[in-house]
Amino acid sequence: MKLLLKTISVEWKMNIRxxxxxxxxxxxxxxxxxxxxxxxxxxxxxxxxxxxxxxxSTAGYLCMIIAVSGLMTxxxxxxxxxxxxxxxxxxxxxxxxxxxxxxxLVVNAGVxxxxxxxxxxxxxxxxxxxxxxxxxxxIPAVILIMLxxxxxxxxxxxxxxxxxxxxxxxxxxxxPMLFLxxxxxxxxxxxxxxxxxxxxxxxxxxxxxxxxxxVGGTPGTYLTERFVLLGVFVVFAGLSIxxxxxx
Amino acid sequence: xxxxxxKNLTKTYKDFKAVDDVSFTVEEGIIFGMLGPNGAGKTxxxxxxxxxxxxxxxxxxILDMDALRVGKKLYDFVGVQLQETSYQDKIKVKELCDFFxxxxxxxxxYEPLLARFNLTAKKNNYMxxxxxxxxxxxxxxxxxxxxPKVVFLDELTTGLDPQARREMWAYIKELKAEGRTVFxxxxxxxxxxxxxxxxxxxxxxxxxxxxxxxxxIEHAKLETEVRFKAGKEAADYLRGNLxxxxxxxxxxxxxxxxxxxxxxxxxxILLLNGKHIAYKQIDIHRPGLEDAFLKLTGKAWRD
Numbered sequence: 159m160k161l162l163l164k165t166i167s168v169e170w171k172m173n174i175r176x177x178x179x180x181x182x183x184x185x186x187x188x189x190x191x192x193x194x195x196x197x198x199x200x201x202x203x204x205x206x207x208x209x210x211x212x213x214x215s216t217a218g219y220l221c222m223i224i225a226v227s228g229l230m231t232x233x234x235x236x237x238x239x240x241x242x243x244x245x246x247x248x249x250x251x252x253x254x255x256x257x258x259x260x261x262x263l264v265v266n267a268g269v270x271x272x273x274x275x276x277x278x279x280x281x282x283x284x285x286x287x288x289x290x291x292x293x294x295x296x297i298p299a300v301i302l303i304m305l306x307x308x309x310x311x312x313x314x315x316x317x318x319x320x321x322x323x324x325x326x327x328x329x330x331x332x333x334p335m336l337f338l339x340x341x342x343x344x345x346x347x348x349x350x351x352x353x354x355x356x357x358x359x360x361x362x363x364x365x366x367x368x369x370x371x372x373v374g375g376t377p378g379t380y381l382t383e384r385f386v387l388l389g390v391f392v393v394f395a396g397l398s399i400x401x402x403x404x405x
Numbered sequence: 406x407x408x409x410x411x412k413n414l415t416k417t418y419k420d421f422k423a424v425d426d427v428s429f430t431v432e433e434g435i436i437f438g439m440l441g442p443n444g445a446g447k448t449x450x451x452x453x454x455x456x457x458x459x460x461x462x463x464x465x466x467i468l469d470m471d472a473l474r475v476g477k478k479l480y481d482f483v484g485v486q487l488q489e490t491s492y493q494d495k496i497k498v499k500e501l502c503d504f505f506x507x508x509x510x511x512x513x514x515y516e517p518l519l520a521r522f523n524l525t526a527k528k529n530n531y532m533x534x535x536x537x538x539x540x541x542x543x544x545x546x547x548x549x550x551x552x553p554k555v556v557f558l559d560e561l562t563t564g565l566d567p568q569a570r571r572e573m574w575a576y577i578k579e580l581k582a583e584g585r586t587v588f589x590x591x592x593x594x595x596x597x598x599x600x601x602x603x604x605x606x607x608x609x610x611x612x613x614x615x616x617x618x619x620x621x622i623e624h625a626k627l628e629t630e631v632r633f634k635a636g637k638e639a640a641d642y643l644r645g646n647l648x649x650x651x652x653x654x655x656x657x658x659x660x661x662x663x664x665x666x667x668x669x670x671x672x673x674i675l676l677l678n679g680k681h682i683a684y685k686q687i688d689i690h691r692p693g694l695e696d697a698f699l700k701l702t703g704k705a706w707r708d
Contacts, residue, residue, distance in 0.1 A: 161508060164507045168496070168500065168504050172493045172494075172495050172496060176494075176495060239493075242490065243487060243489060244491070244493065246487060247490045247547075249457055250456075250457055250480055250483075250487065251477075251480055251505065251509075252477045252508050253508055254477075
């Protein structure tokens with residue numbers, strides 16, 4: 159346990175010293191919030207059933223932060239560690255392989271939490287962001303989304319032959335998910351074909367669930383979303399544990 | 406006492422036999438070198454021996470532990486430097502040492518190690534700012550942090566400039582002086598000759614011979630060549646009076662004597678002096694590992 163905590167603290171330092179991680183997890187989502195917030199404001203609107211534009215977009219941005227940590231930082235870091243034989247070097251130490259993966263998950267969850275906090279604080283200060291939901295529903299939902307998205311990232315990390323391939327795979331998955339899942343642009347304005355595509359993306363279900371709970375919905379309304387996310391987690395976590403290559 | 410015992414180790418990648426029925430033992434407190442060209446199977450052998458790779462068949466015992474089954478406990482006694490390992494881009498030297506120290510129950514303090522390897526001034530540097538030689542020194546420090554009885558070094562000096570390589574050699578000798586057993590791989594002949602108490606020549610996955618450096622050369626039945634400037638009468642006289650020589654040649658003012666007898670030069674000098682024959686510019690070419698490799702495998706050494 160002591161060693162696990164030490165590993166987490168080392169990996170935390172590595173993560174926050176990486177400018178790209180900081181930019182995509184902390185700065186970029188805030189930029190999106192400020193950009194779209196300044197365009198549409200946060201006045202109550204009929205479009206959004208009486209909520210403000212920022213109120214109903216924040217859940218999407220939170221999903222975006224989860225996706226950056228889980229689909230980009232996590233697989234890229236781990237595949238680099240494998241390529242540089244860092245994972246192999248750890249095999250010749252008392253450290254448990256599982257703890258290395260766990261520390262990455264914890265660190266990325268931590269960065270997600272910091273990014274989310276920052277986004278919400280700026281949302282409140284700049285746009286008078288309001289929260290209509292129940293934290294007891296929202297926090298477990300965020301954890302569920304993280305588990306699903308992080309397990310996809312873990313699978314990419316485990317099977318990508320090298321860090322370049324991991325980078326390519328994460329870009330191909332992350333960017334379409336970002337724009338097609340409703341995380342950044344509302345699906346209501348999208349053509350039917352995009353809506354159909356979005357149904358195949360796990361992040362869409364995360365966005366639906368989190369957004370619904372944010373404006374006061376209850377988990378009972380989002381059975382499908384929760385079921386899909388849980389399924390993604392079980393399948394991808396299982397696959398990644400089975401296929402993870404240490405070298 | 407044998408610290409490392411490898412028996413019938415075999416490892417195949419797809420249809421390529423990287424290591425083919427390799428067996429050897431390493432006594433306590435020596436520097437044992439596995440020497441072979443690139444692709445000979447050295448890294449596969451050392452990684453199997455260090456419990457990092459599962460061989461298809463064979464046994465590995467280290468300090469009376471079954472290295473393939475004992476698990477993580479092995480690394481309390483065995484320090485490892487792996488070939489071509491790099492570290493996190495943004496980690497500092499002292500952070501890396503501190504992290505590795507935290508992994509072991511009885512780790513040695515890393516500050517004296519940094520001082521010993523002349524890295525104290527660099528402890529706040531990022532690993533990426535270190536030279537190749539400095540990175541390899543850190544790799545040894547990390548291998549030593551658990552104060553291991555056995556140290557595995559896989560091509561420690563590959564890619565280093567000659568000066569850095571010499572420095573590493575001194576450090577490896579120190580490990581032996583501290584009573585540790587060193588198992589190292591290298592593809593540098595002169596490194597093996599300089600450092601190793603015992604060497605094991607390996608080629609295409611098979612061990613050619615295991616012996617001391619002198620033993621290997623002796624085994625290859627290589628000839629010492631003595632060449633000097635003298636008249637033809639010197640060659641004729643030596644041909645008639647030297648025993649244990651294969652040939653005495655005379656070309657363009659030079660006499661060449663070929664013999665398996667290492668100290669043939671003494672006999673030559675005694676004979677020439679006794680007969681008052683003048684000679685100068687004596688050259689002795691003593692056979693080295695490179696000649697032995699050529700003789701034993703039929704292949705020229707390729708780096």
